[in-house]
């Protein structure tokens with residue numbers, strides 16, 4: 001299965017906790033980080049600012065809560081975003097191809113997708129293990145690397161789910177004889193949850209957060225394309241109130257560029273503002 005462009009626009013203020021939502025999930029047994037072991041996945045040095053390493057802080061404040069937080073992606077998340085994307089959409093790839101794929105994804109994200117004027121794009125991440133929230137965030141509001149926020153925090157958590165929402169309208173039906181792009185309709189893409197964390201309501205939470213983001217941008221509706229042969233995703237969106245839109249016969253509606261044999265279900269939901 002293939003997906004389409006991913007990028008982010010990001011949180012302007014480090015301490016604005018209104019941008020974060022969290023919820024508890026019930027794990028059958030005590031949860032540990034899936035791949036941390038004794039070393040957290042992102043061990044970066046903050047020596048320039050005289051601070052200790054993220055791993056040391058994680059050791060000092062071990063994660064005890066299996067809480068999931070949905071927030072906007074930051075620079076520090078980019079590798080795990082690429083990893084979540086590739087392992088979910090291309091699970092059949094093994095080393096070294098999977099590594100090449102992740103690198104390709106990473107470069108694509110960091111190279112950035114330029115946004116047309118006035119458009120918004122945000123990558124949301126569901127993270128686990130962010131035991132003390134976003135209270136310690138470093139970096140400047142002005143610094144952007146590709147589509148990612150140039151900020152990072154000491155206890156970033158581990159990315160288990162991703163979603164991109166934008167107002168670029170590349171894949172929405174055009175209007176008028178001049179085939180102008182639509183406005184006021186947000187578009188969801190690249191929804192993925194790591195396999196071990198599925199069926200815990202993470203995707204539902206990401207979609208709900210995307211809807212509230214779209215509302216905050218003034219959108220009146222939200223849309224997406226979903227592979228016809230993906231019953232899990234179809235059920236997810238139907239359950240969240242999305243309805244399939246019948247494409248008129250012969251209509252030239254833009255579709256995500258994937259393999260030619262892929263058939264998409266175009267789904268939409270009105271947002272109650």
Ligand SMILES: CC(=O)SCCNC(=O)CCNC(=O)[C@H](O)C(C)(C)COP(=O)(O)OP(=O)(O)OC[C@H]1O[C@@H](n2cnc3c(N)ncnc32)[C@H](O)[C@@H]1OP(=O)(O)O
Pocket residue numbers: 003088089188189190191192193194197198199200201202203204205224225226227230231232233235236237239
């Ligand atoms: C617009 C797009 O990006 S479409 C692309 C969607 N992404 C993918 O297909 C990538 C691979 N798949 C995944 O990453 C995940 O399976 C997702 C994103 C489809 C679902 O993520 P999850 O976190 O497991 O979904 P979540 O737990 O929130 O489930 C919500 C609902 O979706 C439906 N659902 C999710 N997975 C399944 C499944 N395997 N079988 C049947 N229904 C399912 C159910 O109705 C579920 O509600 P319920 O648990 O109360 O019955």
